[in-house]
Amino acid sequence: MLLFTPGPTPVPERIRQVMAAPTIHHRTPEFTKIFKETRKLLIEFLKMDEAVVFASTGTGAMEASVVNFCKKKALIVNSGKFGERFVEIAKSYSKEYVELKYDWDEAVKLDDIKKAMRENPDIDSFFIQICESSGGLRQPFEEASQLVKALNDEVVVVADGITAIGVEPIDTTHLDVLIGGSQKALMLPPGLSFLGLSPYAQRVLGEGAGYYFNVAKELKSQKEGTTAFTAATTLIIGLREMLNILIKEVGLDELYDRTDRIASATRLAVEAIGLTLFPQKPANAMTAIYDEDAEAIRKILKSKFGVNVAGGQEHLKGKLIRINHMGLIEPYEASFVVDSIEMALDELGRRSYEGLANRIFNETYFRILEE
Ligand SMILES: *Cc1c(COP(=O)(O)O)cnc(C)c1O
16 A cells, blocks of 8 residues: 555664664663754754754644643634644643634635734733645744744744644744654654754744743753653654755755655646646645545545555645655655546546546656757
């Protein structure tokens, strides 16, 4: 079965191998050495000044960012399930917030940010997804974060980069907190999350807040090469190996270029066979297709062609097909995904199979027509 869901993504053999070693104790010089190396790589990978790691899924890092960086009022962009999650976290801690709510295919409007910040001078933190995974939407986070800082440079800008880190180069110029997780573009099992921190984020942190997710307490321990609580040793060993592969062996430019080619090739291929992209501006992390037959297509893909892609959630249940592009994906696997979609359309009597999606994919990915 080809796992083509936008998280979790397949874990490469080499990562599974290093994680198969016997568990080591976390309060030892051996682990401290590994953890220090991992932190160095992670900070380089995120292009942030500092980083903290948590044993939790990505949502834990989202919670940490709300708890530690919203002291008065949050401004939250909600273009889908993950934006909504920031709202729910803020609510659960009785934080004050202003929500900018959009349809799941629609990006934040800069004028709405302007208006909200004028009307609420007490906003001290801004939360946005880089890629909103529920609809595969790319938010204009560069313009949004630049605008927020121009209006009030004391606002802490938090970006959920869980489906953007390792997908595309992220402009961290106006970012204070960058949220990441293990089971998306980092191709690790679920269970590890992290925050990249700017110098400003560290300054305003003070004593931190919360208990398990106290960023100040964690940062202090992690700078010394240990963790406040038991470290997720196995996952951290996997993370070190993965960052070595991505940074030193593949190279980040190559990783971003490959992902961009897989994503463009997939978009062009599915559009060529008459399918409709869902978001107004698609992210490179995944291709989301809007289709009334989405469920039937997904069923055929799974049962007949061994391809597992994700569907839609909530009001888009049964209406979306979401194809992952995160991680190190072989083009011959990705081209088979669009090929099998074309075969499924034939089976549903919508379109005769002619191998068009596969051809467009390969021409685009391997840049055949340009040569
Ligand atoms: C997957 C994801 C998360 C975190 O989800 P977890 O299930 O807690 O790991 C957060 N934000 C985005 C944009 C995601 O895609």
